[in-house]
Amino acid sequence: MTRADTLSRARRLDRPELAYLVRFPTADGIRETQLTWAELARDTDWATARLREHGLAAGQRALLTASGFEGFWGHAVIGALRALKVTYGIAEAMGWDHRRTSVFHRELRPHAVIGLSAETLEGLAGTADIKEMFRATPVILARPAAVPMLRAVGVAAGLFSALGPALALECPERSGAHVNAAEWRVGERDGQLFLAAGEQRTSLLPETPLGIAGRVVAGRCACGSEDPRVLFAEARADQPL
Template sequence: MSRESMTAAMAGRHPSLAGIGHFARPDGNRAFEIGWPECDRDTAWAARLLEVWGLAPGQHALLIGRNSEGPWLGPVVRALRESGVVFSNAEPYAWDVRRAATIVSLLPVKAIIGLPGEMVEPLLADDRAAAAMVDKAPVIWARRDALEPLRTAGLRPAEMAMLGPAFGLSCREDTGLHLDPEEWQVTAASARPHLTVTGDRRYRGRDIELNMNGTIDEAPCACGLPGPRIRTE
């Protein structure tokens, strides 16, 4: 074992693995390893997403996620910290909506990240939280089941999705889900987007069928982020 590996191990950091995640496949869950270099690159990509959405040092965000979503949201957390955005946490369940509503009501929240469908109705039913969401017009990164009820309420959420081992997010142009083109390649077959790992990652999956219908948009996006997007249906 090298000196660097020994030091990392003594500090509680695995010398080669940043984590292990699971994503669903038709034949069951698939485990995937995550290395430290790719975790750093994913954090840099997440920082670009924050920049595209105008999140800046000193602003406040509410991050709604569970521990098991660390492979996707972990880089976002690191990017928030490194960029100086102050963030609070909530669990993505209806039983934790009171905490989310309090944070949105009392703090100048600029972004709500990871909002799930089951929290939308009770969050909007809270008068103070609903007023804050309308008046402050925070950036909302919403899971798919939250998009329609948020739009019905007159809000304009961005779609956030965990696409197999990859993380996707739409931009202000609403041209589909962006993925880091240095790490992932997306194609479409039989109306189903497929994902292939192209970056130097511990997990080397190919032609992973994603659980959605959609097409691939190859045209450059006006937001400036590179690569094609997945337009979901």
């Protein structure tokens, strides 16, 4: 039996609805929620549309910096890159792997770098000129603590962040990081963000304070999206995604 035959038979097997058990930090400690394959497929479709807005298309290359434990949202981003037929490389988001980020960036010459962390930038700063390295990269989507570091040297980075089990991704308008309104309800109370599962989400999540300072902007964005946008109150250390 060939590998192709094995994979073909595997695709016909029944599989449970549960794709991931997601653990994420909140204002009251670590919380868990479920993620089904159907929800993951919808998350992937949403991420695909958002990355397409940034001009990602077939034949381009991208670099994703992510950690293995971030698989529940990394899977959606990887699925989006595959759907767009974008060749991608993956480097660890921890600072100790900054050299791989440097090598991939040099060899791939990516159209987009997604998920840059402050730890990676701190590691790169000892061996490279951050502005020179990233200024010619068309799309930089970085985590909240990394965005001000990049903008301070003239790199026009957009936001890319976990928001509990949700993903927040800034559009080219740079007016806040969008959250999928069809799947999540995001809001603020006393300057702190909270998240709850939306009506389409079968994995239940009651209103949960995230312990993240920020505010939410409602209404239509200049990009045309009706999804709410999150504005973080200040740079914060990257939380586990």
